[in-house]
Amino acid sequence: MLKRESGASSHRGTTRREFLRGSVAAASCMALTSELCAQQADPDYKLEIAPLKLEVRANHFLETIAYNQQVPGPLLRLREGRSTSIEIVNQTKHSEIVHWHGLFLPPEVDGAMEEGTPMISPGQTTRVAFTPEPAGFRWYHTHTFAGTNFKLGQYTGQHGFLFVDPKDNPARYDQEAFLALHDWHGQMLAANDGSMNPVYDVATVNGRCLGFGEPLRVKAGQKLMLHILNSSPTEVHWVSLAGHRLLVVALDGNEVSQPRAAEMLRLAPAERVCVIVELDNPGIWILGEVRKHIQGAGMGIVIEYAGSSGVPQWRQPAALVWDYAAFAAPLEQLGTEVIEVPLVFQSKFAGHGTMDHWMVNGKSYPQTDTPTLHNGQRYRLLFQNQSTDDHPVHLHRHTFELLRLTMGGNLLRGVHKDVVLVPAKTEVAVEFTANNPGSTLFHCHQQNHMDAGFMMLFRYA
Numbered sequence: 001m002l003k004r005e006s007g008a009s010s011h012r013g014t015t016r017r018e019f020l021r022g023s024v025a026a027a028s029c030m031a032l033t034s035e036l037c038a039q040q041a042d043p044d045y046k047l048e049i050a051p052l053k054l055e056v057r058a059n060h061f062l063e064t065i066a067y068n069q070q071v072p073g074p075l076l077r078l079r080e081g082r083s084t085s086i087e088i089v090n091q092t093k094h095s096e097i098v099h100w101h102g103l104f105l106p107p108e109v110d111g112a113m114e115e116g117t118p119m120i121s122p123g124q125t126t127r128v129a130f131t132p133e134p135a136g137f138r139w140y141h142t143h144t145f146a147g148t149n150f151k152l153g154q155y156t157g158q159h160g161f162l163f164v165d166p167k168d169n170p171a172r173y174d175q176e177a178f179l180a181l182h183d184w185h186g187q188m189l190a191a192n193d194g195s196m197n198p199v200y201d202v203a204t205v206n207g208r209c210l211g212f213g214e215p216l217r218v219k220a221g222q223k224l225m226l227h228i229l230n231s232s233p234t235e236v237h238w239v240s241l242a243g244h245r246l247l248v249v250a251l252d253g254n255e256v257s258q259p260r261a262a263e264m265l266r267l268a269p270a271e272r273v274c275v276i277v278e279l280d281n282p283g284i285w286i287l288g289e290v291r292k293h294i295q296g297a298g299m300g301i302v303i304e305y306a307g308s309s310g311v312p313q314w315r316q317p318a319a320l321v322w323d324y325a326a327f328a329a330p331l332e333q334l335g336t337e338v339i340e341v342p343l344v345f346q347s348k349f350a351g352h353g354t355m356d357h358w359m360v361n362g363k364s365y366p367q368t369d370t371p372t373l374h375n376g377q378r379y380r381l382l383f384q385n386q387s388t389d390d391h392p393v394h395l396h397r398h399t400f401e402l403l404r405l406t407m408g409g410n411l412l413r414g415v416h417k418d419v420v421l422v423p424a425k426t427e428v429a430v431e432f433t434a435n436n437p438g439s440t441l442f443h444c445h446q447q448n449h450m451d452a453g454f455m456m457l458f459r460y461a
């Protein structure tokens, strides 16, 4: 990394080496890429990874790790096609790494050590520079191993919103808000089959329990855009906004071909949903988890219309309904020239009191296969979930398109995502074009599953 020379030292007599370094830096700014220039100027953003006592409700603190002493971390608002630089300081006692989820980055920047991104040592400062694409709702989060340590990895507060504004932005709303759903204070408990799974007793929206902190203030007659992220380490969430319907316009930050109103949303870990709300029902409402015990643990936020007062109101939706296909257009026929890659998900009971091991095509990471991709080739991933758990699987550095949600089901197009929930005992097919050479990680986004072997790498020829 190039360092900028301080002005003070050059006044007192610059050494030849310093002078040369300065000239080289100045010359590179004219001749080299804007990414390199970005490394020499002040960074656009700074992230400090450090311990935090997070107040989730009045006088109730959780010890965690966060970015810039806040949960979620700062909103990183970037512009499509414009390079940015972000300085990261690790003030914790263990190595860390930041993954830029949903962006098309080189493997050395993407933020997965399995792809070759360097870890950030305790006390180390590093800087990343990139030109963000694609436009839309992305996020950033830690990508470390946690095992049974609930003070590490995605069990912590290390997550934040990243939004890439498109070059031309048609504003279709008056106000926007970003909301992150998270579960806290986990412990491993034995399920009926004897395997260990995380359970939580605190749940939050933007790091606070329902009723603690400021409500989201809105005005009647306006359109509200909500960017909702499930940053939970392991849990799927269902949310609803009492008194309102939610027009789903984008999934994982990518506009869907069929925007459609929904009574409630389902978000698997790492998924994002963008909705537009017509603010046409003045009052004090709750946006929250529809399952009472999770809303009771804190997962909710008050939506307050200007001029309204009273106790926040909740209305229980009739049924849990969510179907990715509702936002897709029908696909007439399967593409040819596509290479199929079957990926079979299975668990291996590892003994009572132990977490299951996870396998893709019969092997656990790092023994999993590393299929070779060819640049420009279209691939069809056939996820065959033979286990009794649902898995939110994530492909790094690429976007895929949903093709089929069950074996022999309708063919779909127009829903582009980077995470898809593959329910137990089903087969889901997605397609993507290999267009970003470099090591590419594929894994289940549930922290306890990826830690127990549910990961594999694709490599490019």
Ligand SMILES: [Cu+2]
Pocket: 389, 390, 391, 392, 444, 445, 446, 449, 450, 454
């Ligand atoms: Cu999983």
